[in-house]
Amino acid sequence: MRSMQTVIALAIIILTIFGIADSGYVSYELFNQVIPPCGQGFDCGTVLTSKYAYIGPFSVANSGFVYYLTAFVVSILNFLDVDIKKIFSIQHSKTLKRLQTIDLLLLLTTIGFIFSLYLVFIMGVVIQSWCTYCLFSALTSVVLFSTVQYYHSKYSLHSSFLAKGLTLRIINWLYGVIAKPIFFLFDPELIHNRLISTGSFLGNFSVLKFKVRWLFQFKHPVLTKEIDGLQFSNPVGLSAGFDYNGDLTQILPDVGFGFHTIGTVTFGRYDGNPKPRLGRFPNSKALLVNKGLKSIGARAMIQKLSQLELTIPTGISIGSTNTHYDSDKDQLMDIIKCFRVFEASSLKHAYYELNISCPNTFGGESFTYPDRLEVLLTALDTLKISRSVYVKMPIDQSEKETLLLLKVADKHNVQGLIIGNLTKDRENPAVLPADKAVWKTKKGNVSGKPTFDRSNKIISLAKKNYGTRFTIIGTGGIFTAKDAQAKIDRGADLVQLITGMVFEGPSAIGLINLGLADKLLDKLSK
Ligand SMILES: Cc1cc2nc3c(=O)[nH]c(=O)nc-3n(C[C@H](O)[C@H](O)[C@H](O)COP(=O)(O)O)c2cc1C
Known part of the structure; x- marks a missing residue:
């Protein structure tokens, strides 16, 4: 153990000893039917004899003693770096196979922390009397909890499968029973806008970002990937269309996304199709989208993003401005101008998506014909774009039509495919x-x-016919780790989602990453 790590591990042990001494003393006195001396202004008698001071036949002091004693034993094991799985022979258990000693400590101290908050509430609000020993125990428990959290975030290479898994599942459940039913009472675009402003607000404050990270982010080295020269901390990204105006760059990494696409951005500004332009199909687990590439325009976007640090690979989705064009060439030039201004900017974006398949615009899909795609990609080749270009594919075309598009993409400066867009x-x-x-x-x-x-079918088709020629980003209907794995098994290198997050809440991202990591570790151990 490194020296600072040793010091903190020791501090954790000492804190548990404080807890043992405090709760042990009170337990002993209560066993002898004595109320310990309390100090002026405090009233230990009222608190320790109240009905809240007992859980069945046991006093809260007894349970505190057991809690601190258990935490003490586990903190010693943590200090000695002992693998708890071996002690209890649970290496092969389906649910506990990833349990680490620090995980158990995390779980214990989280429970202790929540229970302490409850006791402080009971003393302050219900009984309206304070007990010195109980307050000391609550303080110990809060400091212990924070120290264990700090230790874990600083010295663990990955999130706890147990503690983070439990946290994410609880949040996921709460989202399903509370937040989603409320959100789904309101207009989807209103909720979308509120979520964007909340995310944007949270992203301004390090403390709030830390809290979001602590609740949502699941990280594990096994999830990291290098693709097209970019480092991905995990393969789960936010698909184009959710953060269409680039408001969430500062919070999405904390939610747990490994990458993120902004846009679709268009060269000109477009305020979106007439409202209502978003709907929900809860039975089909789908959204009805008719935004029509709402965008503040390329230059405004560049100005906005130039002030911000991009900490995960962040791509720009580019499409043609949603307006009428006198000729195909005008529409093509609109896309080229958009690429040009982004290329000329000093932004640190990582890749481009070329959105040829937006079905909600005047001429949004006109480049899904092979001959027109050929013209567009030939024009883009001349720009000598310095970043990877991923083509966003339509999903309603036949195999034959899809293969014709891939044949065109194969001849040009296209590094990957996003498979795919909405179904019409x-x-x-x-x-x-x-x-x-x-x-x-x-x-x-x-x-x-x-x-x-x-x-999924198009991912398989692209993989079968083009092997590793294209980076494949699987998109469409991912709600769970199993869904993401289905795309990865068919050949996707990365995955993206929007709708899964709307239906499952932001905890879906951590849960998907946790599930993918679990699967990968199983594979590696075979
Ligand atoms: C509200 C909404 C807006 C979207 N806007 C865009 C867009 O501007 N550009 C784009 O390429 N795809 C857009 N899409 C398509 C998504 O990027 C994604 O391809 C599609 O929704 C399938 O993924 P999902 O099932 O996880 O949502 C949008 C999707 C939704 C739900």
Whole structure:
């Protein structure tokens, strides 16, 4: 152990000894039916004889003693670097196989911390009397909890599968029973905007970022990847369309994303299609999207982003401004101008997405014809773009049509494919009949589960025909680690999502990363 680490591990042991001494003394006195001396202004008698001071036949002081004693033993094991799995022979247990000694300490001290808050609340609000020993124990428990958190964040190479897994599952459950039902009562775009402003606000404060990280981020070295010269701390990214104006760059890494696409950004400004332009299909686990490439425009975006530090690979999705063009050439030139201004800027963005497949615009899909894509990519080649370009693929084309597009992409300066965009196929069998009926009456195209199988099929097709020629980013209908794994198994190097996060909440990102890490570690141990 390095010296500072040793000091902190020792401090943890000493704190547990404080707790043992305090709760042990009170337990002993209560056992002898004596109220220990309390000090002026305090009233130990009222607190220690109240009904809140007992859990069944045991006093809270007894349970505190057991808690601190257990924490003491575990902190000694942590100090000695003993693998708890071996002691209890749980290396092969499905749920506990990743348990580390520090995880157990994290879990114990978190429970202790929450219980202490509860006791302080009872003393201050319910009983309205204070007990010196109980306050000392609460203080010990808070300092112990914070020290263990610090120790874990500083010296553990990865998040705790147990503690973080539990935290993420609890948040996920709370999101499902509280936040989502409330959010889903309101207009989706209103909620989207509120979430963007909340995320943007949180990203301004290091303390809040730390809290978000502590709650949501799951990190593990096994998830890291180098792709096209970029370092990814994990393979889960935010897909284009959620952070269309680049407001979330400072918070998404803390939520646990490994990368992030801003946009689609267009050269000209566009305020979006007429409202309502976002809908929900809860039965089909999908969103109905008709925003039409709402964008503040390339120059405004560059100015906004130039003030910000980008700590994870951040890409810019580029599409043509949603307006009428007199000729195909004008539309092509609009895209070229957008690439030019980003290339000329001093931004540290990592890659580009070329959005040829937005189905909600005047001419958004006109480059999904091989001959037109050929013209566009030939023009882009002349720019000698310094970053990777990933083409965002349509998912409603036949295999034959898709292969023709890939053949074109293969000849040009295209490093990867994002597979893929929304489905506009109103016969898509994954859109349930009730949602289909609504869809008939509304404009827009569908994300989420109805895109899952189609995107998977195209990923397999691209992998089978082009091997490692393209980096593949699998997108569409990812809600869980299993969904992400399905895309990775078919050949995706990275994955992206939006709808899964809307339906499952931001804890989905950590849970997906945790599941992927678990699978990878299983694979490595075989
Ligand atoms: C609200 C919303 C807006 C979107 N806007 C864009 C966009 O501007 N550019 C783009 O390339 N894709 C856009 N998409 C498509 C997503 O990037 C993604 O390809 C698609 O939603 C499938 O992923 P998902 O099922 O995880 O949502 C948008 C999707 C949603 C839900």
